[in-house]
Amino acid sequence: MRMLRLMDRFRSTQVHALLPSDESPNDHRHPLLLKLLFFPRPTPTPTPTPTPSLSHSLILAYGLPTLDLIEPPIQPHLNPLHLVDSLSLVYRLLHSSPPSQKPLLYLQLHALLRCLGDPKLLRRCLRSALQSSLDFHSHIVLTSWLTYDSPHHHPPFDFSNPHPHPPSTFPTLTTFTSNDLPDTVIFCIDDQEVQCVRTKLASLSIPFSTMLYGGFAESATTRVDFSLNGISVEGMRALEAYSRTRRLDLFSPQVVLELLSFSNAYCCEQMKADCDAYLSSLPCNIDDAVVLVEFGLEESAHHLVASCLRLLLSKLPGILHNPAAMKIFCSSEARERLAAVGHASFMLYYFLSQVAMEENMVSHITVMLLERLGECAKESWQKALSMHQLGCVMLERKNFKDAQLFFEAAAEAGHVYSVAGVARAKYKLGQQYSAYLLINSLISKHKTVGWMFQERSLYGMGEQKLKDVNTATELDPTLSFPYKYRALVKVEEKRIKAAVSEIDKFIGFKFLPECLELRAWLSIALEDYEGALRDVRALLTLKPDYLLFNGRVRGSQLVDLLGQQIQQRSQADCWMQLYDRWSSVDDIGSLAVIHQMLDNEPTKSLLWFRQSLLLLRLNSQKAAMRSLRMARNHSYSEHERLVYEGWILYDTGNSEEALSMAEKSIAIQRSFEAFFLKAYVLADASLDFRASSYVIQLLEEALKCPSDGLRKGQALNNLASIYVDSGNLDLAATCYTSALAIKHTRAHQGLARVFYLKNQRKAAYDEMTQLIEKAQYKASAYEKRSEYCDREMAQNDLNMATRLDPLRTYPYRYRAAVLMDEQKEIEAVEELTRAISFRPDLHMLHLRAAFYESMMDFESAVRDCEAALCLEPTHLDTIDLCRRAQERGKLQVT
16 A cells, blocks of 8 residues: 555656655746746745755756656557567468568568567568569569668669569450551541541551441541540540650650540550550659549559659658648548559558658558558458557557557457557556456466566556566566666655666666656756756757657757756867767767767768767667768768768668778778778678788778777777787787777777787786776676686676676576586576567577477477578578478477
């Protein structure tokens, strides 16, 4: 009951746990806060009192975060209960299904892998789907999707040969000739005449041939009244010219559209195909596409509709705000019209709905596109996905009854995670106990995972609530809600510093804006304005338009407000601070400094580039790509623009094009970044001795060019790494030492490796200890130090690495290998299984498969290999292990 009362206090509009009991929320506000308040209330003239602090004023205005603000969302993607089994099944289907089914199977794989949040995996799925696509429509959708997800533009589809299969042949026309019939025939339209060649017109279609040479009156006359046949004089003249020349480029688009309509009426198949192909080259903007697609749909012009569709998809997400464009896709009737010309599919609406959900989760457009997605769904996973996403949207729209119905439909289609959506909808409808029982039944029926206990914690009471939160963390330490919940419990207990420490644990391994916001909020309560400003700036690099304090204050406004509480820094001061943050391996602090520097110099491409590198280090690929594009857009020269374009291409998996960009840049001007890019791309490929020597030359050339110490430290570190791989340890040590001299602290790790290879294990251990002492984020340092000590100390370091960053996979593999050496096979498998449940990883799956093989469980070994190959299809060791386990499994059966 004490815990229940505690939660009731959390639900209050404002939390005043930090305020003296005799103060009320209507007391004085900080003067700077006034510009942030949307509806400031008039206050009576008070007796003079000291101006309250900014922290005091902000808490008075907005309170502290409450539980309803940190409630975890139902994730709007497939979240299979047994991901490894699901991946294995898709892998088998991909290798046993006919080619026509492969694009949708890769799309199913895409839907399954979305829960991992790795954009590279998702792009590879789309590329594989594109490479296996056999139809015109799939090619357009997948090309557009890949272009939307990355800046690399795929070549446009060749409309001159749109079908991978041979085109259907048109009927052979028999031309009737007679010496008695003149070859000239005049078509009269109103009071004008168009003279035509009878044989040429007759060759256009069977109806024309029959009319002009059959038993009809027109075959016996030289004048034909064509006034009521739906063609203008200009159109008839174009028809006559086309019948002789087979050319359409002589006419205006309006006339060609008339010929297209006429060709449908008179079955002129070849002319229709030519008009369709010609018109498909015309759309060049949204307005053109919106107009022309209507003609294409009306006249069943497949190429024209495809061309318009491709143009419209290339304008996403902008067209979501264009009613005329959305009219083409959103209604059931619109979908049926697209289907009639072969351009409505689950693939199309999956793409459109994902973009719409990213743009505006609760918009009416998003709802309609998801409804069309559901209409296109045929297989169970497709129905589950569309219904689950509709449930998520309705939940966000606070339409809880409909949300419950959609989630129930998704659960009925086999998506167990949707039961959490059902429970959440019930909870919002006031059925808390029913929601609790529903999740409780899940936990009793299935192998438990973290999200089940996280969900049940929302509906529980008393000590059970906190127990469920802690169990959720044990099963899945990557869930952010339990950390935020525990932090708020500490806030209620007036232990703000302990609350910050709780959030620090999560931010130490996962970079999420809502966690940065919470830490900033708590830092303000502690009057740590420097720390709060750091976090607000960092989260604005992820989401520039982020709103804080429950969506009531723009992040940029809070930056201004907090900035006035601390000493202002010049750009030179910022550079010095950046060096300090970089040398202490403080990526979030470095990101905040660069954000401040960009406030001072918003068009400085170099700073945008630095920001992108830090975001990549923090696994924020989408934000990193945005920053990289800004660097390209603000480039002051062509050679600089080429370098940034090259990095964009490299980061989206196009290494050859990236290399070409680097070489073009070097041809214009030798620069550090161009040489570094070229070296980096080549080093990422397979490095033999000859290639290594060339990469070394490139890095040496880079170091001769002007650059700042941050980048030169990275280059020295990379150069040293190649020296190590090629066995030149003394040169490697020199490079690492030079890097450390310019504060590239990460070089301690490389120098430790050199000492280890020189059989100086104690020196290697000490070098890593120095890195641990200097680094803000230490998990990787503990992990690496474990290689240079005895087993017991290594276990301690790896356990610390796991506590600091549970996403690092090596510690689990090491502990599992130790258990296997001790012949504790079941415990070894359990160690890997626990981690795989929240972090399915190629190497952990491969190792568990090897363990299963040694335990003679070949079925499980094959399953793990197949799941691993969904993550990395070309991993040779896993391919060999899978083949061996399959063969041994067959022998076992026989």
